[in-house]
Amino acid sequence: MRRRASLVLLALAVFCAAMAPTLRWYAFPRLAKIPPNQYQETVLEAKPATLLNYSTLKAEKVEKITIIQTLKGNVEESRRIERDAGRDVVVWDALAHVTGPDGKMVSRIPERYIFDAHTQDPVHATGESVDGDPVRREGIEFKWPFLTEKRDYRYFDAQTRTSAPIHYKGTRTFRGMEVYYFEQTVPWTKVPMPKTMPVKGITPKLLADSGLTRWYTTKRMFWIEPVTGAPVNGEEIHKEELRNAEALMGRDTLTVFEGHVKMREDYIESVGEMVAANRLTVLLLVSYLPWSLTVAALLLLALALWLEARSRRPGPRPAVTPVTPPV
Numbered sequence: 001m002r003r004r005a006s007l008v009l010l011a012l013a014v015f016c017a018a019m020a021p022t023l024r025w026y027a028f029p030r031l032a033k034i035p036p037n038q039y040q041e042t043v044l045e046a047k048p049a050t051l052l053n054y055s056t057l058k059a060e061k062v063e064k065i066t067i068i069q070t071l072k073g074n075v076e077e078s079r080r081i082e083r084d085a086g087r088d089v090v091v092w093d094a095l096a097h098v099t100g101p102d103g104k105m106v107s108r109i110p111e112r113y114i115f116d117a118h119t120q121d122p123v124h125a126t127g128e129s130v131d132g133d134p135v136r137r138e139g140i141e142f143k144w145p146f147l148t149e150k151r152d153y154r155y156f157d158a159q160t161r162t163s164a165p166i167h168y169k170g171t172r173t174f175r176g177m178e179v180y181y182f183e184q185t186v187p188w189t190k191v192p193m194p195k196t197m198p199v200k201g202i203t204p205k206l207l208a209d210s211g212l213t214r215w216y217t218t219k220r221m222f223w224i225e226p227v228t229g230a231p232v233n234g235e236e237i238h239k240e241e242l243r244n245a246e247a248l249m250g251r252d253t254l255t256v257f258e259g260h261v262k263m264r265e266d267y268i269e270s271v272g273e274m275v276a277a278n279r280l281t282v283l284l285l286v287s288y289l290p291w292s293l294t295v296a297a298l299l300l301l302a303l304a305l306w307l308e309a310r311s312r313r314p315g316p317r318p319a320v321t322p323v324t325p326p327v
Contacts, residue, residue: 005307013326048064
């Protein structure tokens, strides 16, 4: 390269070519992560629903049941676990608070969910629990990984305390956004009684001593934005029963709760806005910037070669002055 400008353009082209894969394969896995202090609240409703009236011990149709799901990042616990795990960890203290049509508590189940901030893989540490019971999660819960793939994942069910496949059912359009639809059906399974009961004086031990057992089934549906791995909508067709209740309640099976649970409209809109903003940030790291740098590298290289070729082109020959012979 003879021209200084050509050398500068060539150096810039090499820099852009090196930065493109670096952003995608080195920076993105390290920069894209869930913040440890995140707080999120989601309200879901089942309208109408069937709910057990503990005063009459009969299942009754009610106008609606409200479920308030909160996820609160526990920064102190995240830092404590990170010191031992040697990686970025997020601790979510989750709470599912269910209320009836009168606003009174129906059930209240806390969780502590510990996972890798980058991959969303579970991290097993002291404190991982559901309703005060220690658990060992396998698979995901609440959130899918960044750049979600078109495949089945293992999903943790808090009621059964077990993990099972949640199946990819295709790509759909939800509110103008391309999403992946996942579905999981949990068959009838015997599950523990909630530690917090809606009636004072009734405890899980009292119900267990009476021979009562709690059974549960659900069809779980999620619409996932694949770039961020965030659910933009979620629904459940949910049913719970008390069995072996003949001696205590006069019939063998009682419906505790039954309904089609859906996210409330205002929360669907707010979640969609949050996901759209985060989606742009992720796309900058995995697509927009790497491709822009690749195109820039090619353009700079072409310009450098053109300038160099132009500098080597021979100039016009000087005109030959005819010699006049002497007289």
